[in-house]
Amino acid sequence: MSSDNVKTLYATFDTRQAADLAIEHLVQQYGIDRTDVFVEAKGADNTAGTEPSGGDVLNREGSGTRNDAALEGQLQVSVDLALEDIAKAQAAFEEAGARDVSSR
Structure with a gap:
């Protein structure tokens, strides 16, 4: 694809579980190639989001919830895609x- 026909779409998520769900939808439901999807901390700190979710919730070593998850900020998922796939990615x-969906 030429760079004129490709955009990068960005979205932020509060939890790793939501970011993973978006990635799953992009790949499995909408057919976006997994190698074109990226997830990273939105800021400089290591993070699993801003609130516990998924494996960050239950304490497998005892009762109650875990309190050791790296909750240092939002996660950003980006995807490089053809212009005709933008609507599919926005839907996912x-x-x-997602919060703050934008493109470049």
């Missing part, structure tokens, strides 16, 4: 609860 992000 919205279905997973």
Whole structure:
């Protein structure tokens, strides 16, 4: 694809679980190649989001919830895609609860 026909779509998520769900939708439901999808901390700190979710919730070593998750900020998922796939990717992000969806 030429760079004129490719955009990068970005979205932020509060939990790793929501970011993973967006990635799953992009790849499995909408056919976006997994090698074109990226997830990273939005800021400089290591993070699993801003609130516990998924494996960050239950304490497998005892009762109650875990309190050791790296909750240092939002996660950003980005995807490089053809212009005709933008609507599909936006739908996947919205279905997973994305915030601040933008493109470049």
